[in-house]
Amino acid sequence: QKEVEQNSGPLSVPEGAIASLNCTYSDRVSQSFFWYRQYSGKSPELIMSIYSNGDKEDGRFTAQLNKASQYVSLLIRDSQPSDSATYLCAVNHKAAGNKLTFGGGTRVLVKP
């Protein structure tokens, strides 16, 4: 079992719709969670961080964390063609030296 798992996609959504991305992790002591966006050929760009159970909203993005279920999700509201990218889920915990463990990413395609 991979430490961080994501559906590879592609997740195809029409412009203006909500894109819902999921991520599960295996290490119960994981303590911080991040979503990165990566355009093809580019480096990961941080879009959200979440540390506590519940929802965190930032503009069109909402991150949701459920530590009991070891599950973190990202919602993208009013999806735009510019949101077409790979979204990487990353987790870390202090005991792992603060390194990030990444999922394989979910590719999102927003169709006009």
Next chain:
Amino acid sequence: DTGVSQDPRHKITKRGQNVTFRCDPISEHNRLYWYRQTLGQGPEFLTYFQNEAQLEKSRLLSDRFSAERPKGSFSTLEIQRTEQGDSAMYLCASSFGTDYQPQHFGDGTRLSIL
């Protein structure tokens, strides 16, 4: 805040040659990380520094790989006797020195082994 800077952006070399990459972190950040990413995969952790101290190395980091951060500012990653399997994007990230801080990535160095 000028962001994390990596040099070179691309490196093409023949198998068996040595290569060195440089990373300049965000100036206020005292933690610096190296990751490797291959096509279709998420980045994989290689090593990290707090100031000049190298605190953790992945088992992925064979003896051919070495990283330094001599003055706690920029870092170098050297790969000796490159192999085909070393072809990847090498990413550097930096963060503040307290736990759970987000890591910010540079543009990466894409290494191609001929």
